[in-house]
Amino acid sequence: MLVAIDHVQLAAPFGSEDTLRSYYAGVLGMTEVPKPPALAARGGCWFEAGSVRLHLGIQHGFRPAEKAHPGLRVRDIEAYAARLAAQGAEVTWDDGLPGHRRFFCEDPVGNRLEFLEPAPQAAQLLR
Numbered sequence: 001m002l003v004a005i006d007h008v009q010l011a012a013p014f015g016s017e018d019t020l021r022s023y024y025a026g027v028l029g030m031t032e033v034p035k036p037p038a039l040a041a042r043g044g045c046w047f048e049a050g051s052v053r054l055h056l057g058i059q060h061g062f063r064p065a066e067k068a069h070p071g072l073r074v075r076d077i078e079a080y081a082a083r084l085a086a087q088g089a090e091v092t093w094d095d096g097l098p099g100h101r102r103f104f105c106e107d108p109v110g111n112r113l114e115f116l117e118p119a120p121q122a123a124q125l126l127r
Contacts, residue, residue: 007046007053008070010111013062017045019108020056027087030054064110077101077117084115 012020024030030047034040043058052072074080081091081103093103102116 007055009055009057010070010107011059011062011064012044012056012109012111014043014058014060016058016109017043017056020045023089023108024054024056027084027089029083062109064106065112067112069104069112069114071102071114071116074115074117077103077115080115 021032024045024047025032028047028049030049030052033046033048035044035046044056046053046055048054054070078101081093084105085091089105091103091105093101095102097116099119100116101119102114104112104114106112
């Protein structure tokens with residue numbers, strides 16, 4: 001029986017760890033967590049924020065996915081979008097998901113990220 005998602009892994013190109021750290025820790029406000037020594041030799045980096053865990057793994061011949069992405073739930077989406085935009089992230093709003101406010105942006109290596117928050121009336125229904 002499935003009980004939760006432990007983490008989502010995104011791919012990244014060789015040598016991009018410092019750029020990823022600047023974005024995921026500096027812009028998104030996540031905390032980098034150490035990889036186990038047996039995995040650290042492979043490169044990449046791991047980040048957490050509350051129960052959200054993202055692993056960035058090095059992939060030879062990396063190409064960012066055009067459609068695949070994690071959907072990251074946020075609070076106060078307007079303020080979060082403004083924070084990202086102020087840090088230089090391109091924020092693209094999308095109203096295609098009923099009952100939610102959401103936007104997309106890309107990390108520095110081109111991974112697509114979705115940020116969403118239930119609209120106030122939808123949030124009441126989810127309680």
